[in-house]
Amino acid sequence: MAGLGPMAGLRPRLTLVSTALVALVSALLLWLGWWLVGGVVRAVPALPPGSTVRVGDRIVPAEQLSEAIGQAAQGTVLTAGLMAFPLVVIAVAIVSWWLVGRVLSPLHVVTATARRLSVESLDTRTGVRDARGEVAELAAGFDAMLDRLQAAFNAQRRFVANASHELRTPLAVLRTEVDVTLSDPAADVAELRRMGAVVRAATFRADELVAGLLLLARTEGAELGELRPVDLAELVVPALAAVRVEAGRRGLRITVTTAPAPAGGDPVLLERVAGNLLENAVRHNVTAGWVEIATGVHDGLAELRVSSSGPEIAGEKVAELFEPFRRGPVERTGAARGSGLGLSIVRAVVTAHGGTATASPVPGGGLTVTVQLPLAPG
Numbered sequence: 271m272a273g274l275g276p277m278a279g280l281r282p283r284l285t286l287v288s289t290a291l292v293a294l295v296s297a298l299l300l301w302l303g304w305w306l307v308g309g310v311v312r313a314v315p316a317l318p319p320g321s322t323v324r325v326g327d328r329i330v331p332a333e334q335l336s337e338a339i340g341q342a343a344q345g346t347v348l349t350a351g352l353m354a355f356p357l358v359v360i361a362v363a364i365v366s367w368w369l370v371g372r373v374l375s376p377l378h379v380v381t382a383t384a385r386r387l388s389v390e391s392l393d394t395r396t397g398v399r400d401a402r403g404e405v406a407e408l409a410a411g412f413d414a415m416l417d418r419l420q421a422a423f424n425a426q427r428r429f430v431a432n433a434s435h436e437l438r439t440p441l442a443v444l445r446t447e448v449d450v451t452l453s454d455p456a457a458d459v460a461e462l463r464r465m466g467a468v469v470r471a472a473t474f475r476a477d478e479l480v481a482g483l484l485l486l487a488r489t490e491g492a493e494l495g496e497l498r499p500v501d502l503a504e505l506v507v508p509a510l511a512a513v514r515v516e517a518g519r520r521g522l523r524i525t526v527t528t529a530p531a532p533a534g535g536d537p538v539l540l541e542r543v544a545g546n547l548l549e550n551a552v553r554h555n556v557t558a559g560w561v562e563i564a565t566g567v568h569d570g571l572a573e574l575r576v577s578s579s580g581p582e583i584a585g586e587k588v589a590e591l592f593e594p595f596r597r598g599p600v601e602r603t604g605a606a607r608g609s610g611l612g613l614s615i616v617r618a619v620v621t622a623h624g625g626t627a628t629a630s631p632v633p634g635g636g637l638t639v640t641v642q643l644p645l646a647p648g
Contacts, residue, residue, distance in 0.1 A: 281370050288366040293359045300351040307343045380412050437479060440472040447472075479611070497623075499646040500540050502531035502574045503565040509544040510563070513552040521558040529566035531573060533643040535623040540643075543619050544574060546612040547639055551578035559636075571625070572645055577638040583631045591629060591637075592617045616641065 383394055394416070451457050451465045506528055517524055533540070551561045559579035566573055583591075592613045613629070616639070620627040625643035632638055 281367070281374055284370045285363060285366045288370075289359060289363040292362040293355075296355055296358050300348075300355060303351065304344050304347050307347050376406070376409050380409055383412070437476060440476040440479070443472040444469055497534040497646075498537060500533050500535050500537050502533055502540070502544070502572055502641075502643070503528040505537075505541050505544040506548075506563055506565060506574075508541065509548045512545060513548050517552045517561065520552070520555065522552060522555055523558075523560040525560070525562045527562075527564045531565040531567055532646040533572035533623070533625075534646040535643065539619045540623070543616050543641060546616050547574070547576040547641070550612045550639075551576050551637075554578070554580060554637075556580055556635075567645065568642070570645065571642040573643075574641045575638065577632060577636065579632070579636040582635045583637060585631055588629045588631055588637070592627065613639070 447465050447468045555578050562577040564575045617627045627641050629639045
């Protein structure tokens with residue numbers, strides 16, 4: 271197959287190497303046998319001087335008997351060895367060609383699968399089942415890589431589709447408001463101010479969404495640089511200050527229980543984690559609800575836990591809240607829907623720090639999100 275040139279070239283090379291190695295060993299053994307036979311035969315006892323002995327078709331003096339027998343034995347060994355040598359080499363070449371082809375067959379399958387792959391055919395797998403050893407590990411690793419690629423591409427498709435939909439909403443609001451105002455010849459200053467307020471709110475939402483997308487793209491699958499000691503308890507203070515006004519306006523009761531929770535990481539990103547958790551807890555709460563914040567060390571990990579009241583969320587739907595643009599029930603989101611990226615950013619940042627972010631429904635309605643990070647070294 272022309273498409274498998276490099277792999278096809280490996281088969282004759284391996285066959286040639288194995289055949290040459292066997293030929294070299296066979297030649298060495300032939301020489302060793304020839305030498306040993308000569309040495310052994312020459313060690314026969316000597317006959318009385320002056321007598322003669324027939325060796326094959328030759329009559330030789332007794333003094334030359336050992337030499338003659340040795341030469342005859344070496345000649346026989348050499349003749350038989352030279353006849354067997356090419357037969358052995360040919361047999362080894364044939365067997366090596368077959369064995370190498372059998373061993374490389376799964377690699378041909380992997381290569382052919384890789385060449386057939388495209389964005390639309392990532393569900394293709396090698397299907398190698400009878401391979402053993404390292405080749406089986408290679409095929410299994412290749413299939414596992416395809417599984418991860420397919421999951422990544424599917425997530426990317428969903429993300430792009432959702433992002434396009436979310437960005438289209440504020441842009442549609444902008445276009446509609448501008449078109450309506452421009453089509454009204456009697457529009458006065460009050461109407462223009464109203465349009466300006468709507469446009470400002472729409473641009474703010476678009477800016478918030480773009481900032482969230484950029485942060486999510488920067489942290490998802492990223493490798494952090496130098497980690498610095500960060501106390502999760504200290505991150506609660508600025509995060510709480512940012513939402514205190516809205517929490518007071520909605521009549522939320524906030525309870526804070528903090529203990530030192532020293533972790534290692536990027537202070538800016540971890541502050542964004544605390545901020546997103548509290549923003550979600552306040553923004554997606556119910557009027558006159560409650561929010562509980564706790565930090566500390568649990569099971570050898572630094573922990574930040576934020577619980578809040580709200581409508582009931584089905585247990586099987588909780589994990590979906592960590593996906594981009596996934597939101598809770600309408601009652602929980604209310605008028606301030608948000609971008610739907612808060613928990614996605616939390617999970618991406620925490621994962622980049624080697625931690626975990628989990629959520630569980632609160633009995634009677636609400637959500638608890640728990641972030642656990644490795645303790646700071648030392």
